[in-house]
Amino acid sequence: MLAGHQIIAGRGEPGSGPVFRAVNPADAATLAPDYASATPTQVDAACNAARDAFPNFGNTAPDQRASLLEAVAAEIEAVGEALIERAMDETGLPEARLQGERGRTTGQLRMFAELLRQGDAFKPVVDAALPDRQPAPRPHLVRLNRPLGPVAVFGAANFPLAFSVAGGDSASALAAGCPLVVKAHPGHPGTSEIVGRAIARAVEACGLPGGVFSLLFDDGHAVGGALVQHPAIKAVGFTGSRRGGLALSALATARPEPIPFHAEMGSINPVFFLPAALSARPQGHAEAVAASMQMGAGQFCTQPGLLVAIEGSALDAFAASLAATVEQAVCQTMLTPGIFQAYQQAVERRSSTPGVMLLARAGAPGQPNRCRPCLFAVDAGTFLADASLAEEIFGASSLLVRCRDADQMRDVARSLEGQLTATLQLENADESLARDLMPVLEGVAGRVLCNGYPTGVEVCAAMMHGGPYPATTDGRTTSVGTAAMQRWLRPVCYQGLPDFLRPEAEG
Amino acid sequence: MLAGHQIIAGRGEPGSGPVFRAVNPADAATLAPDYASATPTQVDAACNAARDAFPNFGNTAPDQRASLLEAVAAEIEAVGEALIERAMDETGLPEARLQGERGRTTGQLRMFAELLRQGDAFKPVVDAALPDRQPAPRPHLVRLNRPLGPVAVFGAANFPLAFSVAGGDSASALAAGCPLVVKAHPGHPGTSEIVGRAIARAVEACGLPGGVFSLLFDDGHAVGGALVQHPAIKAVGFTGSRRGGLALSALATARPEPIPFHAEMGSINPVFFLPAALSARPQGHAEAVAASMQMGAGQFCTQPGLLVAIEGSALDAFAASLAATVEQAVCQTMLTPGIFQAYQQAVERRSSTPGVMLLARAGAPGQPNRCRPCLFAVDAGTFLADASLAEEIFGASSLLVRCRDADQMRDVARSLEGQLTATLQLENADESLARDLMPVLEGVAGRVLCNGYPTGVEVCAAMMHGGPYPATTDGRTTSVGTAAMQRWLRPVCYQGLPDFLRPEAEG
Secondary structure (H helix, E strand, O other), rough: OOOOOOEEEEEOOOOOEEEEEEEEEEOEEEEEEEEEEOOHHHHHHHHHHHHHHHHHHHHHHHHHHHHHHHHHHHHHHHOOOHHHHHHHHHHHOOHHHHHHHOOOOOOHHHHHHHHHOOOOHHHOOOEEOOOOOOOOEEEOEEEEEHHHHHOOEEEOOOOOOOOOOOOOOHHHHHHHHHEEEEEOOOOOOHHHHHHHHHHHHHHHHOOOOOHHHHEEEEOOHHHHHHHOOOOOEEEEEEEOOHHHHHHHHHHHOOOOOOOOEEEOOOOOOOOEEEEEHHHOOHHHHHHHHHHHHHHHOOOOOOOOOOEEEEEHHHHHHHHHHHHHHHOOOOOOEOOOOOHHHHHHHHHHHHOOOOEEEEEEEEEOOOOOOOOOOHHHHHHHHHHHHHHHOOOOOOOOOOEEEEEHHHHHHHHHHHOOOOOOEEEEOOOHHHHHHHHHHHHHHHHHHHEEEEOOOOOOOOOOOOOOOOOOOOOOOOOOOOOOHHHHHHHHHHEEEOOOOOHHHOOHOOO | OOOOOEEEEOEEOOOOOEEEEEEOOOEEEEEEEEEEEEOOHHHHHHHHHHHHHHHHHOOOHHHHHHHHHHHHHHHHOOOOOOOHHHHHHHHOOOOHHHHHHHHHHHHHHHHHHHHHHHHHHOOOOEOOOOOOOOOOOOOOEEEEEOOOOEEEEEEOOOOOOOOOOOOHHHHHHHHHOOOOOOOOOOOHHHHHHHHHHHHHHHHHHOOOOOOHHEEEEOOOHHHHHHHHOOOOOOEEEEOOHHHHHHHHHHHHHHHOOOOOEEOOOOOOEEEEEEEHHHHHHHHHHHHHHHHHHHOOOOOOOOHHHHHEEEEOHHHHHHHHHHHHHHHHHOOOOOOOOOHHHHHHHHHHHHHHOOOOOOEOOOOOOOHHHHHHOEEEEEEHHHHOOHHHOOOOOOOOEEEEEEOOOOHHHHHHHHHHHOOEEEEOOOOHHHHHHHHHHHHHHHEEEEEEOOOOOOOOOOOOOOOOOOOOOOOOOOOOOOOHHHHHHHEEEEEEEEOOHHHHHHHHHHH
C-alpha cells in the first residue's frame, strides 16, 4: 500500500536520492518500503508549485480553508487502523497513545476550522475616512492579516501525528492560507506518507491547486537545508533538537531575504517544590512527577527534567520515594535507535559528571531501544557552577537539585535559560517564596503552572507553547493553540481603495 | 541650558568618550555644547538600571503607564519653543513642520495612553477550568501579554521628535511596560537632551524608578553596538539606513541570547500610474507627485522614489510637467552634512548609470547642504536588468520607469523587493490591470494605497508602517499606530494558579 514516493503538488513521484527505510525500534527490524530521498529538482518543484498555488490559496475565503481542514481530518480518520498500526511499528509508541494523538491531531484541524468559521482571526481593523478633517482629510484605512506565503514544516519525531505532517504547524499554516511543503521526519516515513496522501486527497476534493501540499523525504540534511533556503519559502516551522533548530535557523537568517523561522527546541521544564507543599505529601509528589517524567518514555518537550527543592527530611522522603518508583519503572521503547543512543550517551555523560549522583535507574530490559528511566541528584552549588547540568536529556530522566535554603532556590531560578514551562508545587503557606519566584519564572518560561505537571499541553486559545530563547527561536509565538496561526500572517494596510479593489475579507 | 550629559537612570552624567557637536546644516556652524560620548561603563550602568527597574515597571498597572505617557507629553509641551528652536538649528527643518511633528509626538504618547486606559491590549485570554472533563480535567488557563524587558531605541535622523527620543518606538515600549535605553541620533543631540530630560522628569513625577529611562550619546558606533549586545537588553527598535540596520541586526542575532530586532530601513515606495488615470490628468499627477517627493527635502521613508508608467503621450505630458516642476523646486536644507553628502553621491552615481537620463534637477542654491530635487528616467528593460536602480536615494529624487506595455509594468511590480508602501493611481477603466497588480503589491508592501501619496502616515489602529524585508527586519510588525506596542510583548500562559498568585491583569 505504501509507495515510498514523495508527494509533489499532490502527486506521487519516486525520489532518486539516497535510500532509507524506517526501523521498528521495538525489534530493530527495518520496515518496507524503501524511501528514496527527494532530489534538488523535486525540492524545487515542490516549492515552485507552492509559490504558484499561493495567489489562489492565499485568497480563499476562511470558510473554504475551514472546509479543507475538516476534509483533512475526515481523510485521516477514514484511513482507520492502518495509520495507527504503521505508526506503532515505526515509533514503538503504544496503540492507546497513538489513538489519542490522532484525536488530538484531527481535533486541532477542526479547532482551526472553527476559528476560521468564527471569523475573528481575519477581522479587519478599520479607521474610517474623515473627509472633513483639518488640516488634512483622513483616507479610509483597513488593516488585514494576510498569509506570508509558502511555509516549510519539519515533522517532529516525538509526535508522529500531532507535530508531524498534519500537526499543529501544518494545520495553522493551512488555516492562515499558506501552501505547505513538509519535510517528513525520517523516523516515521510510512506514517508520514499515509497522512500526506490524506492531505493531498483533501486538497483535491476541495478543488484547490495541488501545489497547496507537498511532502518530501530525506534521512539526511540536504532536503531540509534546500527547503529553508528556497526563495519561494516565506516561513518555516520546526520542532526538534536545539542543534537542528539552530542550524536551520542560521540558514533562514543568512538568506538574501531572511524569513521567519519558528523552532521549538525543547526545554528542561523546571519544577520547584516549595517547602510546605513538599512536606505535606512527599510521596504524592514523587508519584506524580514519576508519572509525568516517564510519559511517552520521557520523549516530551515538556518532560520535567529539573526538580528543585530545599534540603530537609521532606526532600529526603521525596527523593527516596521517587527513586524507588523510578527503579521499578517500565522501560518503554524509544522512538528511534538514534534517539535511544543519544539518550544513553547523555545519561552516561551525566552519570560521570563530578558532583552528580545517580539516585535510581530502572533495570535493564533485555530488548532493544528501551529507555531506562533515571533520576540524578546534585547540590545546587554544583548545579549553578556547571552549565552542562541545565542541558536537556531527551528521554525519561530528571535531575533533582538540592538547595541549601530558599535563597539558593531563587538563585537556581535566576540561573535558568528560556523554558517552555516552569512549575511551582505550593501550598498557601508557600505564598511568600512563590511570590518571589513568580516574576523570575514568568520571565523565563512561556507557561507557568501551579500544582500540576507540564506534560499534557492543552490545545486552546489561552495556551502558550513557546518560550524565550533557547526554548524557541521566537518567544513571542506559540506552536500550540489557536494563536499558532498568527505565526504565518502579516498585516497589510489598505488605504483609500476603490470598492472594486477592496479585499473580500473587509466584507 | 543644555548640559551635554548622558542621562543615566534619570540623572545627568558627563560622558568621557569622544566629543562631538551638532552642526546647523543651514550654515554649517557647529552648535554648543559639547557632547562627550558615553563610556562602556555608562552603557552598562544604563542597561543594568533598566534591568533593575523592570520588575517594578513591568508590573505597573496599564493606567499607571498611561499616566506616565501623558506626563511625558505634558513635559514636552511645557518646554515650549526652546525645543522647536533647537530642533530647527540642528536639523534645518522649518518651524511649522517641527511644530506639527511635536503634535504628532505628543499625540502618539496620548494615543498609547488611551489604548492602555481602554484595557483591550492587555485583555486576558481565558480557558476556564473544566474539572469534570473526561478523560482528564482541564485546569484554569489564562494567557496574558507581558513586556519583554528593557528595550534599546535608536533615534532616527529624519524625525527628530516623532521617531526619536520620545517617538513611536519609545512610546510603544513604555506603554508595553519596558524600561528604555535610548541612543540619541548624533544629528540632533540638543533636541534629544531636551526631550530626554522631559521624559526623566515625567518618570520621577510618576514615582517610577529612574532606571525606566536612560539616554546615551555617541557619534560613532561603539555605544550602539554595546547596547544591542548588552545582556539586559531584550529587544531593539531602530529606524535608519539599511546598512546601519543590518549591522546592528547581525549583532542582535549573534548574541548568546538572540533578541528581537525591529529595524525600519527605508523603501523606494513605487507609484504605479495606470493608463486611464495618467491620461485623465497628467499634470495633476505631476504636481501631486512633486509635492510628495519634495516633502521634508525627500527625507521621508515613504518618499515616492519610483514612478512607473506606460509609454505614450500621457506619459510624455506627465514627464514634461513633472520635470518642469522639479526644475523650479525649492532647495531645502538637508538634515545633516553627512546626509547631504550621501545624497549628492547617490545622485551622481545614478546620473552616470548607463541608460539613465537625468530629466530635471532644481538649480544650485548657493547655500550649504541644500537638496536639489531631481528626476531621472529609465526604460523598464534597463531598470529590470540593473538592481542598483531599485536602491533608495535618501532625499528628494525619483526614478521614472517607462514601460513598453502593461505586461512590462507587471514585470516591474514583480521585480520589487519588500517596501513600506506601494501606490496605484487609477480610474475605474484601469480595473483589470489594477486587479493584476494588487496581489503582487500586497505581497511586497506593508501598505497599499490608491489615488493618494505614501508620505503622510496616519497614526491609528489600522496603520501598518512596516513591510517585507528589506523594508524592515520583520514584516509582521508596524512601528506606527497602536499595533506597534505588540513588538515589545510576549504572551505567558498561567495554568492553575492559586488566587494569591494570579496576575492582577487577570482582574
